[in-house]
Amino acid sequence: MAKPTKEKLHNLQDSLPHGLLAETVSQAPVAISITDEKANILYVNQNFTEITGYAPEESIGCNESMLSDKRTPPSVYQDLWACIKAQVPWQGRLLNRHKSGQRYLAHVTIAPILNDKGETTHYIGMHQDVTEVYTLEQKVKNQMVLIESVVDLMPVATVLIDEADRVVLDNQMYKALTSDLGHNEPSRLFIKMLHDEFGEEWERLKTRGEGFRNREIRFDRGGRHGPRWFACSGSWFSRGDDHVDSFFHENRQTYFLLTLNDITQQKKREEEIRINALRAMMAEDEKTQSLREAIFGAIHHIESPLNLLTAAQTMLRRRGSESQNSSLLGILEQILEAGEQSVERLKACVPMADTTAKAPVNINQVLHETIILLTDRLLLRGVVVDWSPTPVLPSLMGLEYRLRSMFKNIMENAIEAMDQRGIDRRELRIATWSDEKLIHICIEDTGPGIPEELRTKVFEPFYSTKTGGKRSHSGIGLTMAQEVVNQHQGLIRFDASYTDGCRVHLQFPIRHLHSEAARPYVHG
Numbered sequence: 226m227a228k229p230t231k232e233k234l235h236n237l238q239d240s241l242p243h244g245l246l247a248e249t250v251s252q253a254p255v256a257i258s259i260t261d262e263k264a265n266i267l268y269v270n271q272n273f274t275e276i277t278g279y280a281p282e283e284s285i286g287c288n289e290s291m292l293s294d295k296r297t298p299p300s301v302y303q304d305l306w307a308c309i310k311a312q313v314p315w316q317g318r319l320l321n322r323h324k325s326g327q328r329y330l331a332h333v334t335i336a337p338i339l340n341d342k343g344e345t346t347h348y349i350g351m352h353q354d355v356t357e358v359y360t361l362e363q364k365v366k367n368q369m370v371l372i373e374s375v376v377d378l379m380p381v382a383t384v385l386i387d388e389a390d391r392v393v394l395d396n397q398m399y400k401a402l403t404s405d406l407g408h409n410e411p412s413r414l415f416i417k418m419l420h421d422e423f424g425e426e427w428e429r430l431k432t433r434g435e436g437f438r439n440r441e442i443r444f445d446r447g448g449r450h451g452p453r454w455f456a457c458s459g460s461w462f463s464r465g466d467d468h469v470d471s472f473f474h475e476n477r478q479t480y481f482l483l484t485l486n487d488i489t490q491q492k493k494r495e496e497e498i499r500i501n502a503l504r505a506m507m508a509e510d511e512k513t514q515s516l517r518e519a520i521f522g523a524i525h526h527i528e529s530p531l532n533l534l535t536a537a538q539t540m541l542r543r544r545g546s547e548s549q550n551s552s553l554l555g556i557l558e559q560i561l562e563a564g565e566q567s568v569e570r571l572k573a574c575v576p577m578a579d580t581t582a583k584a585p586v587n588i589n590q591v592l593h594e595t596i597i598l599l600t601d602r603l604l605l606r607g608v609v610v611d612w613s614p615t616p617v618l619p620s621l622m623g624l625e626y627r628l629r630s631m632f633k634n635i636m637e638n639a640i641e642a643m644d645q646r647g648i649d650r651r652e653l654r655i656a657t658w659s660d661e662k663l664i665h666i667c668i669e670d671t672g673p674g675i676p677e678e679l680r681t682k683v684f685e686p687f688y689s690t691k692t693g694g695k696r697s698h699s700g701i702g703l704t705m706a707q708e709v710v711n712q713h714q715g716l717i718r719f720d721a722s723y724t725d726g727c728r729v730h731l732q733f734p735i736r737h738l739h740s741e742a743a744r745p746y747v748h749g
Contacts, residue, residue, distance in 0.1 A: 251270045252270070254272060255353050256269075256275075256331075256350075257272070257350070258284075259347055259350075260348045262345060265287070266288070267285065269281050276329075278323045278324030279291075292319075292321040294319075294320045297320045305335065309335055309345075309348060310345075312337045315335050316333070316335075318330055318331065321352075330354070330356045330359045331353065331355065333352040334351045335348055335350045335351075336349055376395075379398065380398070381398060381485060381487075382398040382455075382485040383396045383398065384485075385482050386412055393480065399411065402485070406446060406453070412483060415442060416483070421620075423437075434462060437457075437460075440458070441456055441457070443589065444616050445616055448611075452590070453489050456488050457483065457484070457485055458483075458484045459482065459484070460481075461481050461482075463477045503598060503629075507630070507633070527564060531561060531564045531565070534560060534564070541553060541554045583622050584623075586620060586621045586624075586628060587618070588618060588664055588666065591632065592612075592632055592655060592657065595629055595632045595633050603640065606640055607651050609651065609653070610652075611652060611654040613654070613656040615657050618658075618659055619735045621733050621735070623733070624712070627709045627712065628713070635706060636655075638703075645672070648671065648672060652669075652670070653668070653670055654668070654669040659735065663732045663733065667731075668728070668729045669723065669726060670726045671725060672727055673726070674726050677721060713733050715731060715732055716732050717729065717731050
């Protein structure tokens, strides 16, 4: 559309009915007054009377100050006059007084009217009664302050998050978690952990607008920081969007309210009880394991000569049916039969393996408890532990007691390896992390390490590199570790590139990817 010329604009204005502009001002839905340079009222419209209560004959000739209330600070009027004298329109809020004496809040706009020479001759004032709007604004504001105060004083960390994972509202307890956990935005960390825990149920709860209560989450920062426990509760809700686009068509925004109740002290007390129970259980397991090792060792020692006798029996049968050979063959068969019966009786004495069903296991917790169980031994040997778990670690579907026994065995091997002359730096470093499919555990020590040619042989039954010391070694510790790893469809290997001692790397499939179908894993 072409822009009209000045001449055309004048023609359009001249074509307006006579007196229309005057009627427009008179009937405008805002209070309008025209004053001289000293703010003496020369004209008021109908809405001015309705808002102020003053009829034209009561206000014309009077000064605008007749509307002022003494509660308006003088600085406001000073700013007002400074602006309009500089021929700049002023806009703001003034506390005015109605003819009845009742106060009201006015939103005021005052602009200078200039003559052809650019001089101020009059002022035009327009104002609206915004008392109700202000009252409503204050109620909303006070309600928001009240809500924030209540949330801030809550004894649990609380955070409100929008659909873009942005924090809308939080409290002091939540802010403290930033430094306590060493994470810039704890809400994202906890949402990820909870999402991993719930799996597909998370989206179903969100879609239905439901929630959950007291879901316990363990956070392992590692180092000198002990594990932290939180009882997490959350709920989803939606409300109308306050964006201008929603004025005619409502858009609803979904929010997530998360509360984090620190139950670390309660869990520490439970852990003390649990550790004491584990010590008793591990002591019993060690006795059972020693018995299993002793029986398997006896079976191994019996089977070795039996194999030789079987070979001799085969040779005698090949020589023919001489009477001497027949007699000797009969004796060998009796010995072999007796030996095989002894082996079967020994196998029947082997303690039965626990048939407990697999369940979700927190590897960080199992490793941390194992370190606590070995604390006395670590201190006695002067071993420094560097515990570096990843705080967010998915669960492993497995047998907790077998995994704990395996880690304990590997750590004990590391402690004994470092307990040798000439090894001054004794450090045990344990780290965990995960990727999309696997949970990784790395255990390093500063011992002499394992020669390359023995890194596979040490997994063989009854082979041991430990020949000295007060303890006798049956040589099936790493064999048992391999058995546990295979049972959990994992992998155990020694890192050939590590030259400062021994590094054992274990990996296991993440719980939701775990399949009961066996997979061919080998040690390395």
